[in-house]
Amino acid sequence: MTSSSEAITEIRTKRAEIKAQYKKFVGRKIIFILSSLVLIFIIAGVAATLGSFPISVIEVYSIIWHGIPEIFHNAGFIMSHGIKEFYQTYFTTEEIVIWGLRLPRIIMGILAGIGLAIAGTTMQGVVRNPLASPYTLGIASAASFGATLAIILGAGFITGKYIIIVNAFVFALLSSFIIYGLSRYKSATPETMILAGIALMYLFSAMTGILQYFGEAEAVKEVVFWMFGSLGRASWDKLSLMSIIIALCIPLIMLKSWDLNALGVGDERAKSLGVNVEQTRIVCFILASLVTAGIICFTGTIGFIGLVSPHMCRMVIGGDNRYLIPASGLFGAALLLGADTIARTIVAPVILPVGLITSFMGVPLFLYLIMRKRKEYW
Amino acid sequence: MVKLKVKDVEFSYASVPILKNVCIELAESEMLSVVGPNGAGKSTLLRCIDRILSPQKGCILLDERDIKKMSRVELAKKVGYIPQSTTSIFSATVFDVVLIGRRPHISWRSSEEDTEKVLEILQMLNIEEFAMRDINELSGGQQQKVFIACALSQEPDVLLLDEPTSNLDIRHQLEVMDIIKNIVIEKGIAAIMAIHDLNLAARYADRIIMMNSGKIFAAGNPASVLTPENIKHVYGVESEVMNKRGRLHIVPIRPVGKPLKHTA
Numbered sequence: 001m002t003s004s005s006e007a008i009t010e011i012r013t014k015r016a017e018i019k020a021q022y023k024k025f026v027g028r029k030i031i032f033i034l035s036s037l038v039l040i041f042i043i044a045g046v047a048a049t050l051g052s053f054p055i056s057v058i059e060v061y062s063i064i065w066h067g068i069p070e071i072f073h074n075a076g077f078i079m080s081h082g083i084k085e086f087y088q089t090y091f092t093t094e095e096i097v098i099w100g101l102r103l104p105r106i107i108m109g110i111l112a113g114i115g116l117a118i119a120g121t122t123m124q125g126v127v128r129n130p131l132a133s134p135y136t137l138g139i140a141s142a143a144s145f146g147a148t149l150a151i152i153l154g155a156g157f158i159t160g161k162y163i164i165i166v167n168a169f170v171f172a173l174l175s176s177f178i179i180y181g182l183s184r185y186k187s188a189t190p191e192t193m194i195l196a197g198i199a200l201m202y203l204f205s206a207m208t209g210i211l212q213y214f215g216e217a218e219a220v221k222e223v224v225f226w227m228f229g230s231l232g233r234a235s236w237d238k239l240s241l242m243s244i245i246i247a248l249c250i251p252l253i254m255l256k257s258w259d260l261n262a263l264g265v266g267d268e269r270a271k272s273l274g275v276n277v278e279q280t281r282i283v284c285f286i287l288a289s290l291v292t293a294g295i296i297c298f299t300g301t302i303g304f305i306g307l308v309s310p311h312m313c314r315m316v317i318g319g320d321n322r323y324l325i326p327a328s329g330l331f332g333a334a335l336l337l338g339a340d341t342i343a344r345t346i347v348a349p350v351i352l353p354v355g356l357i358t359s360f361m362g363v364p365l366f367l368y369l370i371m372r373k374r375k376e377y378w
Numbered sequence: 379m380v381k382l383k384v385k386d387v388e389f390s391y392a393s394v395p396i397l398k399n400v401c402i403e404l405a406e407s408e409m410l411s412v413v414g415p416n417g418a419g420k421s422t423l424l425r426c427i428d429r430i431l432s433p434q435k436g437c438i439l440l441d442e443r444d445i446k447k448m449s450r451v452e453l454a455k456k457v458g459y460i461p462q463s464t465t466s467i468f469s470a471t472v473f474d475v476v477l478i479g480r481r482p483h484i485s486w487r488s489s490e491e492d493t494e495k496v497l498e499i500l501q502m503l504n505i506e507e508f509a510m511r512d513i514n515e516l517s518g519g520q521q522q523k524v525f526i527a528c529a530l531s532q533e534p535d536v537l538l539l540d541e542p543t544s545n546l547d548i549r550h551q552l553e554v555m556d557i558i559k560n561i562v563i564e565k566g567i568a569a570i571m572a573i574h575d576l577n578l579a580a581r582y583a584d585r586i587i588m589m590n591s592g593k594i595f596a597a598g599n600p601a602s603v604l605t606p607e608n609i610k611h612v613y614g615v616e617s618e619v620m621n622k623r624g625r626l627h628i629v630p631i632r633p634v635g636k637p638l639k640h641t642a
Contacts, residue, residue, distance in 0.1 A: 015497045018509045022473055261478050268461040271430050274454030274482040319469045
């Protein structure tokens with residue numbers, strides 16, 4: 001009698017113990033997400049003080065804080081007269097420097113970081129391969145080809161000042177639709193998608209190469225600059241387009257986190273759990289491609305964030321996509337913003353393209369983490 | 379009561395027939411072993427029952443309902459399938475892997491009830507102590523228990539297992555089989571298991587189906603199916619079958635006759 005009741009109490013305490021441990025584990029993930037968020041605010045504040053016009057961190061926050069109601073209050077004026085006129089009428093010089101110059105760049109960094117990191121996390125889950133990123137699947141080289149076409153030949157889907165952006169966007173999506181088509185034809189397995197992606201990457205690189213080979217020196221230089229990736233082309237109208245794409249796609253990706261988790265235990269097992277494996281794979285792939293295309297058409301190809309951020313987060317909080325996706329997005333934003341801050345200051349007044357810094361910073365950090373980690377984390 | 383009915387099922391991969399006229403009936407709380415040489419169609423049969431593959435002919439009824447008319451999620455609440463080789467999986471705690479099995483029952487957030495279910499199953503399979511460990515750090519035997527736990531947290535009525543004991547040492551083989559047997563008895567779940575080890579099949583199964591080139595060659599209780607004649611005919615192996623204290627022991631002696639052709 002006593003022994004059986006003792007056994008029951010023992011089972012209860014054991015369960016409570018595991019539950020407490022699990023809660024703690026979840027808590028750690030949430031703390032990581034919140035710290036990344038705080039980190040973004042701090043780096044953003046610091047980044048906004050940097051530049052030739054001196055403004056302190058406190059002033060930066062206060063200008064941003066007071067600017068928001070001001071803008072909302074005069075939304076009608078902005079619509080009718082344009083943002084430039086609004087600045088001149090209502091804002092002081094400091095406010096114009098922050099709102100007109102530095103903030104767009106910072107927000108573009110945050111959005112691009114979130115988008116590229118989440119696209120990377122999604123692609124890795126979709127093809128169940130740690131090496132996947134938005135770029136290994138040919139999307140970046142397709143976008144580069146689109147931009148090159150516009151810069152060197154002036155040929156594109158539209159004319160005017162948005163030709164590079166539209167070309168890059170359309171070609172990026174084109175490559176992912178080719179992969180989608182091929183994998184529909186042959187069934188969407190990770191192998192088909194990766195191999196098709198790599199083949200397309202070579203094809204678009206070669207086509208870009210041909211254009212560069214015959215292009216004018218000036219134009220080729222512009223292409224090279226585009227491909228480095230930079231946040232220098234930020235403006236509010238571009239940001240609004242970018243944020244619409246991100247705001248539409250990322251919640252949809254997050255809704256699929258359970259299914260992505262299920263893909264992780266293998267296709268057959270996932271099917272047995274009621275997941276439509278092929279559909280999940282294709283939908284997530286298209287969403288991640290859309291996000292990537294929507295970012296790199298404005299920034300050029302910023303490498304490495306999509307690879308490095310998910311891995312770093314996976315090492316800290318594990319592979320559960322419900323937490324991994326938001327965590328790697330926010331952490332990616334902090335990383336990209338940090339990299340851009342360094343790019344702006346390291347050889348000031350020259351501003352380096354942020355794409356170079358992400359690789360310079362990311363690679364050693366990444367190698368260090370891989371070497372230090374004893375156990376398999378993928 | 380008949381839980382699962384497989385009626386005249388035929389399946390072929392690009393005109394190569396794998397299953398021919400397969401009929402099976404399975405009752406609640408019954409453990410059925412499917413044996414047969416490599417390529418006999420054992421795994422294909424399991425995949426058809428979980429609708430991972432769709433048979434070209436015949437139908438599969440679960441509680442008298444055609445599984446083709448069920449949604450994937452509906453089927454997932456009734457049938458749990460544990461494939462033979464589970465892909466090397468991403469880093470995840472044992473708890474989270476078992477929680478994935480709750481997928482058919484939850485939309486996005488996991489509830490307190492799901493947590494309790496996972497804890498209950500971990501305890502039932504005696505793997506609580508690994509709950510917070512990474513699955514990749516566990517041995518093959520422990521991992522297999524985790525995968526069974528994951529399938530059980532689906533709360534299925536029918537459990538399909540493909541070679542649950544391959545890669546396991548003899549102790550883990552017995553432990554895993556005992557676990558499955560207990561679940562079948564205690565929870566009233568019906569289990570179908572494809573298995574190579576005839577001794578394990580004889581020891582644990584209520585009924586055995588012996589398959590050969592996509593057809594059912596023999597079916598019935600272990601003693602009636604696992605005879606030297608049947609084993610010789612299907613596997614091309616001469617063997618001795620002993621009955622010691624009510625338990626069958628199959629001792630293979632030597633291969634006989636011509637090498638087997640599996641596709642007729």
